[in-house]
Amino acid sequence: MVNTIADFYYFALNNNAKTDAFTQKEAGKWVSTAMADFVHQAKQFSTGLLKLGFEKGDRIAIISNNRTEWHLTDLAFQQLGVITVPIYPNITEADYNYILNDCGAKAVFISNNAIVKKIENIKANLPALKYIYTYNKIEGQQHFSSVFSEQIDETGIEAARNAIEKDDVATLIYTSGTTGNPKGVMLSHQNLVSNVLGSEDRLPLGDNQKALSFLPLCHVFERMLDYLYIYRSVSIYYAESIETIGENILEVKPNMFATVPRLLEKVYDKIVAKGSSLSGIKKGMFFWALNLGLKYDPMVSGGAWYNLQLNLANKLVFSKWRAALGGNIKALVSGGAALQPRLARVFTAAQIPVLEGYGLSETSPVISVNSLLPNGTMIGSVGMPLSNVEVKLAEDGEILVKGPSIMKGYYNKPELTAEVINAEGYFHTGDIGKLVDGKYLKITDRKKEIFKTSGGKYIAPQVMENKFKESQFIEQVMVVGEGEKMPAAIIQPNFSYLSEWCKRHDIVCLTNDEMVCNEQVLAKIVEEMQELNKGFANYEQIKRFELVATVWGIDSGELTPTLKLKRKIILEKYKALYQKIYK
Numbered sequence: 001m002v003n004t005i006a007d008f009y010y011f012a013l014n015n016n017a018k019t020d021a022f023t024q025k026e027a028g029k030w031v032s033t034a035m036a037d038f039v040h041q042a043k044q045f046s047t048g049l050l051k052l053g054f055e056k057g058d059r060i061a062i063i064s065n066n067r068t069e070w071h072l073t074d075l076a077f078q079q080l081g082v083i084t085v086p087i088y089p090n091i092t093e094a095d096y097n098y099i100l101n102d103c104g105a106k107a108v109f110i111s112n113n114a115i116v117k118k119i120e121n122i123k124a125n126l127p128a129l130k131y132i133y134t135y136n137k138i139e140g141q142q143h144f145s146s147v148f149s150e151q152i153d154e155t156g157i158e159a160a161r162n163a164i165e166k167d168d169v170a171t172l173i174y175t176s177g178t179t180g181n182p183k184g185v186m187l188s189h190q191n192l193v194s195n196v197l198g199s200e201d202r203l204p205l206g207d208n209q210k211a212l213s214f215l216p217l218c219h220v221f222e223r224m225l226d227y228l229y230i231y232r233s234v235s236i237y238y239a240e241s242i243e244t245i246g247e248n249i250l251e252v253k254p255n256m257f258a259t260v261p262r263l264l265e266k267v268y269d270k271i272v273a274k275g276s277s278l279s280g281i282k283k284g285m286f287f288w289a290l291n292l293g294l295k296y297d298p299m300v301s302g303g304a305w306y307n308l309q310l311n312l313a314n315k316l317v318f319s320k321w322r323a324a325l326g327g328n329i330k331a332l333v334s335g336g337a338a339l340q341p342r343l344a345r346v347f348t349a350a351q352i353p354v355l356e357g358y359g360l361s362e363t364s365p366v367i368s369v370n371s372l373l374p375n376g377t378m379i380g381s382v383g384m385p386l387s388n389v390e391v392k393l394a395e396d397g398e399i400l401v402k403g404p405s406i407m408k409g410y411y412n413k414p415e416l417t418a419e420v421i422n423a424e425g426y427f428h429t430g431d432i433g434k435l436v437d438g439k440y441l442k443i444t445d446r447k448k449e450i451f452k453t454s455g456g457k458y459i460a461p462q463v464m465e466n467k468f469k470e471s472q473f474i475e476q477v478m479v480v481g482e483g484e485k486m487p488a489a490i491i492q493p494n495f496s497y498l499s500e501w502c503k504r505h506d507i508v509c510l511t512n513d514e515m516v517c518n519e520q521v522l523a524k525i526v527e528e529m530q531e532l533n534k535g536f537a538n539y540e541q542i543k544r545f546e547l548v549a550t551v552w553g554i555d556s557g558e559l560t561p562t563l564k565l566k567r568k569i570i571l572e573k574y575k576a577l578y579q580k581i582y583k
Contacts, residue, residue, distance in 0.1 A: 002197070003166045004189040006079035008231045013039050016207070016233035022068040023252075024238040030251070033068050035233075038075075041148070043157055045076035048147035050156050052131070056081030056163060059103045059172065063087045063096075063119075064111035066217045066238045069135045069144065071226065073109050078170060080160045085172045085184075086218035088561045089115055090554055097122045098181055099174050100129060102412060107131035113138050166190040172411050173220050173361045184411030185361045187220070194404035195364040196228045198386035202355065202371040203256065204330045205232045212254040214239035219562060220365045221335050225258050246324075253326035260336040262563045264343050264354065269472055271321065273497060289317035294342055296349035298377050310349060318350035331355050331372060335365070336562045338443060338466050341380040348377070358382035358443060362420070362427055364405035367391065368441045381440040391441060392426070398447055399433045400426040432460075449567065451482035457539040459487050464542070465565075467535060471528045472497050476552045476559075478570050479542065480578060488581045489545040490574050491525065492552050516547035546577040 002011055012021065013035050020032035033041075054060070060077055062084060064070050070086075077084050085103050087096065089111060096118055100108065106128055110116050116138060123129065133144040170189045174182040211229045213236050215222040229236050234255075239248040245263075275286035292313050295302065302310070322329065331353045334344075339356045347354045355377065357369030368391070370376060370383035377383065385391040389403040406427045409417035420428045432450065433443045445460035452458055461479035468477045468489070475494040481487035495512050498521065502509045509515040516522075525547065533541040552558035558570050571578065 002193055002231065004078065004161070004164050005170050005192055005227065006075060006161060006164075007193075008196070008227050009035070009039055009042070009075050012230050012233050018233050018235050020210075020235045020237075021230070021233075022071060022236050022238075024067050025240050025248075030237070032235075038068075038072065040152075042072055042075040042079070043152045043154070044148040044150065045072060045144075046080055046157050046160075047149035047151065047153040049076060049080060049082070050153055050160075051149060052147065054080060054082055054106070056160065056168075057083065059083045059085050059105045061085040061087050061100060061103070061105040061108040062218070063089050063108060063115050064135060064217075065089060065241075066213050066222070067111070067135065068238070069109075069111075070217050071230075073144070079157060079164075081164045081168060083169050083172060085174070086223070087174065088216060088218050090561065093118045093122050095182065097125055099184075100126050102181075103172050103174075103184055104128040107133065109133050109135065109144055111135045116141060164189065166193070167408075169408060173218075175361055183413060183416065185220075186408040186411050187361075187364055188408055191364040191405050191407060192224060192227065194388055195224055195366055195386075196231060198388040198405065199224070199228060199366050199369065200232070201373065202357075202369045202376075202383075202386075203228070203333070204372050205234060207233070209234045209255040209330075210237055210252055210328075211235070212237050212239055212245075212249060212252055212257040214242060214245055214248075215258050215260065215336075216561060219336075220361050221359070221562075222258055224365060225333065249326045250324075253328045255328050255330045256332065258333045258335065260563055261334055261339045261343070262337070264332075264334060264347070265340065265469060268343055268346070269494065269497060272472065273500065286317055289313035290346065293318070293346035293349035296345045297379060298348060299375065299379075313349075314351060318352075321347075321350045322352060325352060333357060333369070335359065335369075337564055338462060340466055340470055342470060344377075344379045348379075353377070356382050358431075358441065360429060362407045363389075363401055363429075364407070366405070367399075367401055367429075378436065378440040381436060381442045383441065384439050385441060391435070393433065393435065394428075396447070397432040397434065397444070399429045399431050399441070399443075401429060402426045453481060453487065453539065454483055454485050455539065459540060461487075464536065464540065468529070468532050468542070471532060473501070473525055473528050476565070478565055478567060480571065480581075484582050486544075487540065487542060489529075489542045490548060490570065490577055491545050492548050492550070493521075493525070495551065512549040512551075516549045522547070544581050546574070546581060548574060548577070 017035040019034045021035035021038055023030050023032040062073055074084055134141045135144055137143055166189045169186045171187050172184040174184050211234050217223050237252045239245050278286055292310050329352050333355050335357045344354045355370040357366055359365035359367045367389055368383045368385040392400050394400055402425050430447045431443055432445045432447050433441055436442055445462050450458055450460050464479050465477050468474055473493055474491055476492040478490050479487050498515055507520055509518050529542055554561055
């Protein structure tokens with residue numbers, strides 16, 4: 001029986017202990033840790049922690065890339081009732097200062113020297129912080145293995161495990177802070193356990209499967225999935241980095257992995273660019289298969305002739321797509337942002353099912369997700385709510401959620417907690433949606449991001465932005481215009497594709513600045529926008545836009561770690577372009 005997070009690991013140990021439970025690249029080679037060895041090391045780790053005086057309710061932070069040591073630290077603390085605080089490894093010193101002080105972290109476990117330097121710079125401002133340990137061996141720093149005790153205190157660990165209640169806080173997840181300081185989401189053992197068990201039937205899980213893990217473990221989406229993999233004895237392989245995903249996929253040949261829409265968009269764009277570079281019959285065959293895939297709907301029969309063509313397309317064209325993803329994919333799970341329906345269609349048609357889901361840190365995270373069950377997937381929706389989650393819509397369309405996976409509240413912020421969880425226990429998601437056929441949840445926009453023009457028309461920017469990013473020329477776009485006569489857009493082009501397009505059309509543009517100012521480039525973007533505008537009402541259409549020469553990213557501040565737009569920062573950064581559009 002699973003009641004706490006630690007129970008997942010012990011369940012795997014006692015039911016199907018894998019020899020490659022956790023695997024990562026070390027010195028260029030894949031190195032596996034067996035579940036039996038992993039649990040033994042975690043007990044050594046926990047014993048050392050008990051000797052240092054850690055006890056139930058203490059907070060410790062993990063600031064690291066995805067790796068075996070991340071989960072080892074998590075289990076070592078979870079089985080003592082200590083609260084783990086996972087933090088992104090690429091945020092600012094000011095954010096580290098705020099989070100570590102807000103949670104009162106007693107210790108921090110860090111992966112590399114760059115993060116160590118940031119923590120050392122602010123250490124004087126962190127009165128609660130007693131210990132700093134590193135996973136990599138760094139001169140002058142204590143390696144985390146120094147905590148391990150050779151003699152295991154089985155009695156102490158068992159007593160600590162038995163003292164944990166399912167409603168105790170297990171972790172604090174700090175939101176990415178698109179507005180103001182991050183908030184610490186308090187998730188209990190029950191919150192996460194119920195979400196794992198509620199999500200179990202939505203994935204095609206089985207024996208001898210592998211999952212590739214590359215989305216940050218400090219985000220609850222990947223973390224919850226890792227717990228599900230552990231519970232079902234799916235071997236977890238950690239990608240070296242975002243840049244090596246393609247290479248790692250071919251090496252590991254995973255059965256599944258979680259992704260965000262932006263990465264799928266890039267994969268799709270690369271595939272289409274490669275198809276465009278073909279010639280003759282090969283090029284014709286590629287686009288014939290692509291167009292078939294873009295018409296696919298798992299809930300509507302295409303008819304015998306369509307199915308015959310699709311089977312042929314899968315043998316001749318889509319088989320190469322599957323091979324590029326290792327050849328063993330059973331499903332991809334997409335979350336974190338809205339997925340373009342065309343991507344779900346074409347990849348699923350290519351026998352690479354993309355299961356779009358929806359949730360928030362505050363909901364542990366999954367509220368609903370598509371599946372491979374009969375009638376389990378509706379393209380354009382985020383699937384059916386989990387069986388242990390209740391969803392209803394407020395009068396204004398806001399999605400309200402109730403169930404065992406709803407957070408206990410925001411740490412040290414009871415007033416903010418009361419604003420989002422009503423007296424009946426429903427969490428207000430801040431998202432607007434609808435239930436199609438009374439069961440498939442469809443997200444239409446963020447409540448806080450919908451704005452009104454001076455003419456009184458409501459604009460839902462996310463829906464529009466998702467559509468505009470279907471253009472291969474557009475990598476990022478932000479729809480603006482609150483209180484203005486009409487909406488407009490600030491666009492970051494897809495510079496790699498745009499550069500190739502310029503070469504094909506003999507346009508000499510050596511830099512991004514030259515491309516965004518080139519008249520032929522601007523004319524092409526106008527042409528693209530005119531085509532993409534066709535699906536929107538006249539008052540929604542983007543008639544004016546400005547191109548930016550910089551690539552938006554996490555480090556430069558335009559995107560959150562989960563690749564969402566930081567709208568206020570972008571608007572402030574491009575204030576001059578906004579004024580150029582409207583003034």
